[in-house]
Amino acid sequence: MTDLKIVIADDEPLAAERLERLLKKIDDVELVGTAEDGEEAVALSEEKRPDLLLLDVAMPGMDGIEVARALSKGKNSPAVIFVTAFDRFAVAAFEVAAVDYLMKPVDAKRLAVAIDRARDHIVSHAEADHDVAEKDDEDSPWLTEFWASDLSGLVRIAADDIDRVSAERDYMRLHVGERSWLIHYSMTKLEEGLDPSKFVRLHRSALVRRDFVAGFSRNASGRWVARLQDGTEQAVGRLYADRVREMAGR
Structure with missing residues (x-):
């Protein structure tokens, strides 16, 4: 797989800078942009077409859950890892199929694990999309x-x-x-x-x-x-x- 293109969306500059520093220590990732609020996150994602969005939940305007929902309606929507100081959004994160849910301050090892999980998710979904294109009539109606x-x-x-x-x-x-x-x-x-x-x-x-x-x-x-x-x-x-x-x- 080529470098994982990532966008950070966080209204806290120090939190965004910490994520940037941690990403520099992870191989095969490329930070393609940083957004400071929900609307900017959507616009930047539509422009840069990232593979992964590191998304804060509590932001002014559109919050992270709303951003994930908005992007999920388009084709080739990015995988999402929520990064937040609050654990009460876990159920909402499940509902928008987030790949992972990290608590601030983000631990370097946990971020690396989450990035690996995102890679697996992206690859598996790419393979699934390929299979669906060829075998659309074999879709499972059951929870997987x-x-x-x-x-x-x-x-x-x-x-x-x-x-x-x-x-x-x-x-x-x-x-x-x-x-x-x-x-x-x-x-x-x-x-x-x-x-x-x-x-x-x-x-x-x-x-x-x-x-x-x-x-x-x-x-x-x-x-x-x-x-x-x-x-x-x-x-x-x-x-x-x-x-x-x-x-x-x-």
Whole structure:
């Protein structure tokens, strides 16, 4: 891949200068412009066609979320990494599909990781666009990824990596190996959005990846219990007993 063309948008001169200094220490990147507010960020992005926008959230006029939304409506919109002093915008950043979410003052190593993530994102989307152009009829209608917040910012989680989902009030916990993340979704929305050939709902508060189910047994009350690949068990709700028979081919 050629040098990654980057635009910085931040109304704080010292913060923008810090990002410039950090970018100089990263290979294969080119800073093509700096904007001081949202309107200038949109105009500069349309002029310079950057691959990546390092975008502050709280700016006068158009804020960073509005800038990302405006640019996403055009063709070849840049990838976005939000850089902010506030963590309350994480959900909004998810909604505009930001590549990463960095907290000020930006750490050099975290910025480098975010830049690498942006490269991967850009390459994968370029490949996906190529595939779509050739195989438009093979687009998947199912959810393929999620964004969840953690102490480092935002984490991208591939749907195929999820072992199971458990409900926690208004949130869903995505379990991936020994780690888990909370997202603000309803169980019904997840069940409708995840590929039913890969995921099955076994309880009103549980979705499980089909190949994560090792087997089924009955408990003392005669209810079905799913044995999972990690050694844990998941009770099967009475309303979902037919899923057991469907999976077992009975």
